[in-house]
Amino acid sequence: MLINRRPDLQKIAGCDDPRRAMDVVFVHGLGGDSWTTWMADKDNIGSFWPNWLAEDVPGLGIWTLGYAASGSKWKEESMPLADRGNQVLDLLSIEGLGQRPLAFISHSMGGIVVKQILRNAD
DSSP, X not given: OOOOOOOEEEEXXXXXXXXXXXXXXXXXXXXXXXXXXXXXXXTOGGGBXXXXXXXXXXXXXXXXXXXXXXXXXXXXXXXXXHHHHHHHHHXXXXXXXXXXXXXXXXXXXXXXXXXXXXXXXX
C-alpha cells in the first residue's frame, strides 16, 4: 500500500517574528529526518545545530523539513522527485516562506528536492 505522507515543515526558532530578515530551511537527505540529520549526537538535543545558528545569527526564521526519504520504497513510500518538490513548494507557500529572502541548507537527496523546488517556483 502506497502512503502519501505529506511533508512536514517544523518551526525551530524565530519563525513567528514578522520582523525576521530571512528564513532558513534545513532539508535532510536519503534515510534522514528533520531532526537527527542535524544532530552531532542523536541522544543529545543540545547537539542540534540549527539551534546554534539561531543563537549566533538573530533575526532568522529557522525551519526543518521532514519528508519520506527511506532508502527503499519497501520501507515507506515512494514519490517521484518532481512531485515531492511540488508538494514541498506548496507547503512553503502555505507557510508564507518566500516572502523574504530564503536559504536552503540541504544534505544529499535534500539538495535534489530543493533543486526541484527552485525549478518550479515563480
